[in-house]
Amino acid sequence: xxxxxxxxxxxxxxxxxxxxxxxxxxxxxxxxxxxxxxxxxxxxxxxxxxxxxxxxxxxxxxxxxxxxxxxxxxxxxxxxxxxxxxxxxxxxxxxxxxxxxxxxxxxxxxxxxxxxxxxxxxxxxxxxxxxxxxxxxxxxxxxxxxxxxxxxxxxxxxxxxxxxxxxxxxxxxxxxxxxxxxxxxxxxxxxxxxxxxxxxxxxxxxxxxxxxxxxxxxxxxxxxxxxxxxxxxxxxxxxxxxxxxxxxxxxxxxxxxxxxxxxxxxxxxxxxxxxxxxxxxxxxxxxxxxxxxxxxxxxxxxxx
Amino acid sequence: xxxxxxxxxxxxxxxxxxxxxxxxxxxxxxxxxxxxxxxxxxxxxxxxxxxxxxxxxxxxxxxxxxxxxxxxxxxxxxxxxxxxxxxxxxxxxxxxxxxxxxxxxxxxxxxxxxxxxxxxxxxxxxxxxxxxxxxxxxxxxxxxxxxxxxxxxxxxxxxxxxxxxxxxxxxxxxxxxxxxxxxxxxxxxxxxxxxxxxxxxxxxxxxxxxxxxxxxxxxxxxxxxxxxxxxxxxxxxxxxxxxxxxxxxxxxxxxxxxxxxxxxxxxxxxxxxxxxxxxxxxxxxxxxxxxxxxxxxxxxxxxxxxxxxxxxxxxxxxxxxxxxxxxxxxxxxxxxxxxxxxxxxxxxxxxxxxxxxxxxxxxxxxxxxxxxxxxxxxxxxxxxxxxxxxxxxxxxxxxxxxxxxxxxxxxxxxxxxxxxxxxxxxxxxxxxxxxxxxxxxxxxxxxxxxxxx
Numbered sequence: 001x002x003x004x005x006x007x008x009x010x011x012x013x014x015x016x017x018x019x020x021x022x023x024x025x026x027x028x029x030x031x032x033x034x035x036x037x038x039x040x041x042x043x044x045x046x047x048x049x050x051x052x053x054x055x056x057x058x059x060x061x062x063x064x065x066x067x068x069x070x071x072x073x074x075x076x077x078x079x080x081x082x083x084x085x086x087x088x089x090x091x092x093x094x095x096x097x098x099x100x101x102x103x104x105x106x107x108x109x110x111x112x113x114x115x116x117x118x119x120x121x122x123x124x125x126x127x128x129x130x131x132x133x134x135x136x137x138x139x140x141x142x143x144x145x146x147x148x149x150x151x152x153x154x155x156x157x158x159x160x161x162x163x164x165x166x167x168x169x170x171x172x173x174x175x176x177x178x179x180x181x182x183x184x185x186x187x188x189x190x191x192x193x194x195x196x197x198x199x200x201x202x203x204x205x206x207x208x209x210x211x212x213x214x215x216x217x218x219x220x221x222x223x224x225x226x227x228x229x230x231x232x233x234x235x236x237x238x239x240x241x242x243x244x245x246x247x248x249x250x251x252x253x254x255x256x257x258x259x260x261x262x263x264x265x266x267x268x269x270x271x272x273x274x275x276x277x278x279x280x281x282x283x284x285x286x287x288x289x290x291x292x293x294x295x296x297x298x299x300x301x302x303x304x
Numbered sequence: 305x306x307x308x309x310x311x312x313x314x315x316x317x318x319x320x321x322x323x324x325x326x327x328x329x330x331x332x333x334x335x336x337x338x339x340x341x342x343x344x345x346x347x348x349x350x351x352x353x354x355x356x357x358x359x360x361x362x363x364x365x366x367x368x369x370x371x372x373x374x375x376x377x378x379x380x381x382x383x384x385x386x387x388x389x390x391x392x393x394x395x396x397x398x399x400x401x402x403x404x405x406x407x408x409x410x411x412x413x414x415x416x417x418x419x420x421x422x423x424x425x426x427x428x429x430x431x432x433x434x435x436x437x438x439x440x441x442x443x444x445x446x447x448x449x450x451x452x453x454x455x456x457x458x459x460x461x462x463x464x465x466x467x468x469x470x471x472x473x474x475x476x477x478x479x480x481x482x483x484x485x486x487x488x489x490x491x492x493x494x495x496x497x498x499x500x501x502x503x504x505x506x507x508x509x510x511x512x513x514x515x516x517x518x519x520x521x522x523x524x525x526x527x528x529x530x531x532x533x534x535x536x537x538x539x540x541x542x543x544x545x546x547x548x549x550x551x552x553x554x555x556x557x558x559x560x561x562x563x564x565x566x567x568x569x570x571x572x573x574x575x576x577x578x579x580x581x582x583x584x585x586x587x588x589x590x591x592x593x594x595x596x597x598x599x600x601x602x603x604x605x606x607x608x609x610x611x612x613x614x615x616x617x618x619x620x621x622x623x624x625x626x627x628x629x630x631x632x633x634x635x636x637x638x639x640x641x642x643x644x645x646x647x648x649x650x651x652x653x654x655x656x657x658x659x660x661x662x663x664x665x666x667x668x669x670x671x672x673x674x675x676x677x678x679x680x681x682x683x684x685x686x687x688x689x690x691x692x693x694x695x696x697x698x699x700x701x702x703x704x705x706x707x708x709x710x711x712x713x714x715x716x717x718x719x720x721x722x723x724x725x726x727x728x729x730x731x732x733x734x735x736x737x738x739x740x741x742x743x744x745x746x747x748x749x750x751x752x753x754x755x756x757x
Contacts, residue, residue: 121511
């Protein structure tokens with residue numbers, strides 16, 4: 001007969017884990033250890049768990065724009081392109097959830113359609129946590145980039161604190177990429193200019209007038225769908241000054257570290273009448289242009 | 305008082321693009337408008353099972369009013385992307401108006417739809433008009449409860465009540481048409497408590513919309529994901545948990561099992577200002593005597609299991625799965641010495657009468673009450689297939705309606721229609737097969753009652 005000890009943990013001990021709160025990486029609100037989403041801002045708690053295992057805290061980059069400006073397509077295409085590069089800028093996703101955005105975008109484009117609209121509810125957004133290697137830098141940088149819905153950004157701008165996740169993220173991010181629909185601006189639609197002005201005002205209020213560091217935050221302003229107006233590719237800054245003077249002026253005054261870019265994904269688009277869904281815009285071919293440059297410039301402005 | 309309205313959908317307006325409060329009537333306050341925008345469902349918010357039927361939603365607003373809304377997948381997304389546009393028409397209802405409809409959002413929305421105010425606008429106007437909604441509804445929708453009892457049984461309905469009383473957020477699954485059981489759920493609470501029950505019959509779960517009760521996706525993986533993300537308690541109507549025999553849940557279970565609807569309707573119709581969900585269990589104990597003294601047509605076939613509370617999702621994703629089985633009551637067969645007496649004492653099937661119309665109508669005089677009571681017996685005999693009773697009915701009914709005003713005639717017809725349906729359902733549950741002769745008898749009776757319409 002053997003005298004082996006058997007250690008059986010008490011059932012009540014399993015509840016002890018709930019006494020330790022895990023702060024959300026974005027808003028730092030307390031959550032239980034098994035929470036999937038932050039109960040304050042609905043950011044995924046996987047970001048906090050992953051960050052806790054790393055020596056260097058991940059940096060955050062905000063990609064914002066009005067509804068329909070192309071955030072989902074841009075981020076999906078960017079992550080797909082960088083994840084396939086063998087030299088130069090390289091991206092490696094962390095966590096399976098970080099690949100969902102890339103997968104959805106590439107799959108949609110492969111089926112000759114654009115990805116579906118991003119829901120406004122933060123718990124439906126796709127987040128990318130990735131490691132980026134740059135030539136000339138010894139250490140890679142950890143980045144977190146969410147695909148936020150344009151309506152939510154607009155709602156937060158008009159009524160601050162409506163979406164705590166946007167506010168917290170914008171406060172903590174080290175760089176911002178603002179997407180502006182070049183096709184609409186070229187058609188004379190001033191809403192994009194007004195949206196950009198509101199966004200820049202919101203960001204400058206958020207960052208305050210501290211001259212010591214805040215205004216040096218890099219700001220990349222990217223004209224999307226520039227394949228529909230080629231002059232945008234030739235001189236993005238000139239295009240901004242001519243077509244979106246309000247935004248151009250705001251950048252000059254409040255964000256000295258800014259730069260304009262132009263990008264496009266679909267070489268040409270067509271409109272298809274789908275039964276029960278109305279007219280749907282579909283890409284006829286995929287020709288990514290100017291996708292990596294804004295991101296690369298932003299990273300070059302960062303110090304790590 | 306006027307009902308304000310607002311529309312939340314996806315559009316390109318001068319203010320912004322995408323999902324927004326596109327239009328509102330002038331009386332919607334700024335605070336309520338922001339709350340409506342916060343709760344507003346956006347792209348792909350409808351469960352796949354609700355895309356065709358839409359979703360009925362109900363929640364409170366900061367101003368003290370309530371939002372009863374209908375969400376549908378209607379029209380194309382303006383931006384040229386795939387997926388239907390999610391269109392939500394919100395009615396901002398003052399408490400007084402909702403109280404006229406017994407605090408039942410379903411009845412309110414039915415009335416709004418009937419008055420053509422609940423429509424999907426092809427061209428959404430910038431400013432909507434508030435409107436007045438006439439009508440009212442009774443405290444309890446008899447027909448609905450009867451049908452749900454027949455479809456689901458008393459157990460799942462009582463379990464749904466228990467989930468609502470428990471106070472945790474609950475995801476409900478196990479029925480293809482969740483809007484029906486949510487509509488039934490409302491009828492099982494006192495009127496004053498109903499405004500605490502926020503629910504959505506077809507929207508996906510989101511922390512932006514903390515409804516107390518929602519329908520879960522039918523797909524198992526999606527359902528598990530929602531439950532784990534949202535820490536919902538799950539109630540499976542096809543496998544309800546064991547129910548306590550005390551408290552409001554126990555009372556509801558008894559009422560549904562013993563068909564004590566008449567007393568239940570009377571009890572729910574009594575005003576109790578300030579009553580909250582937390583007060584229901586003590587109220588149930590106070591009311592128990594009233595239900596005990598009511599002689600139900602069929603008793604003793606309900607069993608209340610050992611009490612098992614509805615667990616939160618942190619304890620177990622499924623509710624009540626660990627509860628031991630074991631009835632507390634079991635009707636034993638009588639000793640053979642008394643079997644004959646028992647057979648004589650048991651009410652025969654034909655005497656299993658539902659609550660008579662004379663008890664439901666608001667009759668001002670005793671003479672009218674006596675005449676309606678006599679009519680009740682004649683109608684019931686005619687429903688049982690007795691030809692002479694049908695002849696008597698054909699003589700009595702025209703004489704009676706000559707003395708009544710139009711409103712009471714319509715109300716009487718409605719009650720006798722309900723009576724005929726109740727009798728049919730009661731008989732259908734006890735018999736192995738449904739007798740077509742009974743159906744014909746019921747049609748004959750209704751033909752007499754509705755003859756001059």
